[in-house]
Structure formats: C-alpha cells, structure tokens
Amino acid sequence: MVTIQPSSCPSGDEKVQLFALLLETNARLARQLGLELEAACETPLAWFEVLLQLRQAPEGRLKMNQVADAIVHSSGGTTRLVDRLEIAGLVERRSCPNDRRATYVAITPEGDARLDRALAVHLDYLERHLGTRLSGDERETLSTLLEKLNTAS
Amino acid sequence: MVTIQPSSCPSGDEKVQLFALLLETNARLARQLGLELEAACETPLAWFEVLLQLRQAPEGRLKMNQVADAIVHSSGGTTRLVDRLEIAGLVERRSCPNDRRATYVAITPEGDARLDRALAVHLDYLERHLGTRLSGDERETLSTLLEKLNTAS
DNA sequence: GACAAGTTATTGCATAAGCAACTATACTAG
DNA sequence: CTAGTATAGTTGCTTATGCAATAACTTGTC
Numbered sequence: 001m002v003t004i005q006p007s008s009c010p011s012g013d014e015k016v017q018l019f020a021l022l023l024e025t026n027a028r029l030a031r032q033l034g035l036e037l038e039a040a041c042e043t044p045l046a047w048f049e050v051l052l053q054l055r056q057a058p059e060g061r062l063k064m065n066q067v068a069d070a071i072v073h074s075s076g077g078t079t080r081l082v083d084r085l086e087i088a089g090l091v092e093r094r095s096c097p098n099d100r101r102a103t104y105v106a107i108t109p110e111g112d113a114r115l116d117r118a119l120a121v122h123l124d125y126l127e128r129h130l131g132t133r134l135s136g137d138e139r140e141t142l143s144t145l146l147e148k149l150n151t152a153s
Numbered sequence: 154m155v156t157i158q159p160s161s162c163p164s165g166d167e168k169v170q171l172f173a174l175l176l177e178t179n180a181r182l183a184r185q186l187g188l189e190l191e192a193a194c195e196t197p198l199a200w201f202e203v204l205l206q207l208r209q210a211p212e213g214r215l216k217m218n219q220v221a222d223a224i225v226h227s228s229g230g231t232t233r234l235v236d237r238l239e240i241a242g243l244v245e246r247r248s249c250p251n252d253r254r255a256t257y258v259a260i261t262p263e264g265d266a267r268l269d270r271a272l273a274v275h276l277d278y279l280e281r282h283l284g285t286r287l288s289g290d291e292r293e294t295l296s297t298l299l300e301k302l303n304t305a306s
Numbered sequence: 307g308a309c310a311a312g313t314t315a316t317t318g319c320a321t322a323a324g325c326a327a328c329t330a331t332a333c334t335a336g
Numbered sequence: 337c338t339a340g341t342a343t344a345g346t347t348g349c350t351t352a353t354g355c356a357a358t359a360a361c362t363t364g365t366c
Contacts, residue, residue: 012209015279016272018296019182020205025303026179027225029172046352052173056165064315072180077353079316084352101314101361119169126168133301143171145295148286150178199322217345230323232346237322254331254344 033125040121043114046071046081048122051090051115054107061106063096090114186278193274196267199224199234201275204243204268207260214259216249243267 034045053070054060062070068078082105085091090111096102107115130139187198206223207213215223221231235258238244243264249255260268283292 013276014292015283016205016275018283018292019279021296021299021303022179023183023202024225025299026175028303030176031225049173049176052169072177072184074354075315099362103315122169123166126172129302130168130171133304134298138298139167139171141294142298143174145287145291146174146178149282150174150181151286227324228345252332256345
C-alpha cells in the first residue's frame with residue numbers, strides 16, 4: 001500500500017514515516033497531557049517536567065544546566081522557566097559553594113505538593129493512554145527502543 | 154535499582170518514566186534535526202513537516218484543518234505557519250469550490266524543490282540516527298507501538 | 307600568580323505558537 | 337424559507353522559547 005508520489009524523492013521512505021510518526025505521537029500525547037494538567041492543576045507541562053526531574057534528583061535539586069539538559073531546553077529558556085517556577089514558589093535557587101558560577105534549582109515543599117497533585121492527574125492520564133493501549137511487555141519494549149534512540153549523538 | 158524518593162507519590166512509576174523518555178527522545182531528535190535543516194536548507198522543521206504532508210497527500214494539497222491536524226498545531230498557528238510558507242513561495246492557497254469556507258494548501262514547484270533538498274538532509278540524518286541505532290525489525294516494532302499510542306483519544 | 311580559554315547563567319531581541327473572539331459560510335430542523 | 341447551530345479560517349493578544357551577546361567565575365598553562 002503505497003501513496004502516490006508526485007516527486008522523485010523518497011518521501012515515503014520507511015524511516016521518514018517512522019520519524020513523522022514519532023513527532024506526531026509525541027505532539028498529540030504532550031498536547032493532551034498539557035491541557036489536562038493545566039485544567040486540573042494550573043500546571044503547564046513544562047513545569048511538571050521540571051518538578052519531576054527535581055524530585056528524581058538526589059536531594060531534590062539540580063544545577064541549572066542539568067535542568068536544561070534533562071528537559072531539552074535551551075539555556076536561556078530554562079533560566080526563564082525557572083524564573084516562573086520560582087515566582088510561583090515551587091522551586092528555589094540556591095548558590096553552589098564549589099562553583100560560584102553555578103546555581104542549584106531545588107524543589108520546595110510547595111513544589112513537592114504541586115507535583116503530587118500533578119502526578120495524580122498524570123497517572124490517571126497514563127492509565128487511559130498507556131495502560132489501555134499497550135501491554136506491560138509492549139511498554140518495556142518501547143522503553144528499550146526509545147533509550148537506544150536517545151543516546152548522545 | 155530505585156532512585157531515592159523523597160515523597161510518597163510514585164514518580165518512579167514505570168509509565169511515568171516511559172512517558173518522560175518519550176518526551177525527551179522526541180525533543181532531542183527534533184531539536185537536532187531542526188538545527189541541521191535550518192543550517193543546510195534555511196528550512197525550519199515545521200516547514201518541512203508541512204511540505205512533507207502536502208507531498209504525501211493526493212494532488213499535493215490539503216485543507217487548512219487537515220494540515221493543522223497532521224502536524225498537530227492549533228488552527229491559528231497553522232494559519233500563520235502557512236502564511237510564512239506562502240510568502241516564501243513554497244505553498245499556495247487555493248479556494249475550495251464545494252465549500253467556500255475552506256481553503257486548500259497546495260505545494261508549489263518551489264516547495265517541491267525545497268522539500269527535495271530538505272529530504273536529502275533528513276535522510277542523511279535518519280541514516281545516522283535511526284539506521285545505526287535500530288535494526289529494521291526494531292524500527293518496525295517501534296512503528297507499530299507508536300501507532301497504537303497514536304490512536305484517537 | 308596572570309592570562310587565555312572554557313563554562314555557567316542571565317539578558318535583549320526576535321519569533322513562533324496557543325487561546326479566544328470574530329467573520330463567513332454551510333448544514334439542519336421546523 | 338428562516339432561524340439556529342456548527343464548521344473553516346483568520347486575527348488580536350499574550351506567552352514561551354531560542355539565539356546571540358554578555359557578565360561572572362573557573363581551569364589550565366606558562
């Protein structure tokens with residue numbers, strides 16, 4: 001089953017399709033989760049991602065550039081994102097004794113509480129979208145494959 | 154192997170990790186491809202996505218809302234994206250005889266040529282990132298799993 | 307110890323994207 | 337036919353993001 005190809009170039013290539021599918025799937029899932037988080041928690045997806053990364057980090061804190069890397073944002077974008085989280089009281093900046101250029105971003109108790117609420121929404125969302133559509137084995141397989149794709153370029 | 158969990162909520166949940174991995178992988182791949190496309194072609198990833206969808210569509214055209222859906226953008230965002238593509242001459246708007254509310258977005262010869270150039274970059278990129286990291290079987294599996302995730306909510 | 311080069315975070319600026327309000331057109335029921 | 341409702345696309349406005357330039361600091365080398 002091949003679509004009509006008005007041009008010569010292999011736009012129907014298997015890898016091209018796979019990549020397009022990855023983009024589309026991710027965009028749909030992220031959009032929907034974002035809407036639900038926003039509606040139920042006033043918590044944008046980006047905030048949720050930061051809070052989650054911080055909780056998973058030892059001592060609930062990461063350096064600025066580690067946050068940027070973890071959520072795959074630019075350095076400048078992360079600075080402003082953390083600004084907003086800090087204004088909301090969910091996160092705080094702390095100086096780093098060893099390296100005075102660096103600043104830690106640490107989750108606050110309020111951030112922790114917010115993350116709990118957001119996680120409840122997220123888990124419900126995941127149950128509906130991952131739980132029902134993929135089996136445990138399939139999720140594991142998917143995880144393995146994504147990890148292979150995620151290795152440093 | 155479990156990370157320290159300062160809080161009670163299951164942030165280490167298997168599905169949560171999988172979702173985070175999906176976001177991260179997608180973001181990394183998209184960012185890198187975007188940079189390469191921009192550098193080699195002056196073609197933002199979003200433009201590439203639109204052009205690709207148009208080429209794959211019958212007669213090289215889609216209605217506005219089909220474009221929006223295909224690339225998972227809002228309606229308003231798609232309008233402006235198509236504006237920019239039209240200004241660049243890669244796409245043109247055409248009226249729809251049956252429904253005077255609708256407008257077609259059609260790829261132009263210039264758009265087709267641009268897409269060819271971008272596809273060359275993309276294929277090279279894919280070879281490096283998909284080709285070397287996943288086998289054909291693995292890519293097929295990934296494709297199947299993503300399709301399951303991509304079904305309408 | 308001083309200078310060069312690298313690293314960390316922040317800022318100015320430009321752009322892209324979403325939402326909500328609006329216009330124009332199509333469809334449905336009576 | 338008309339009224340009401342739904343749909344397609346555009347626009348105003350706000351916000352989020354990236355890039356490039358900058359400032360503060362560290363590291364390595366001589």
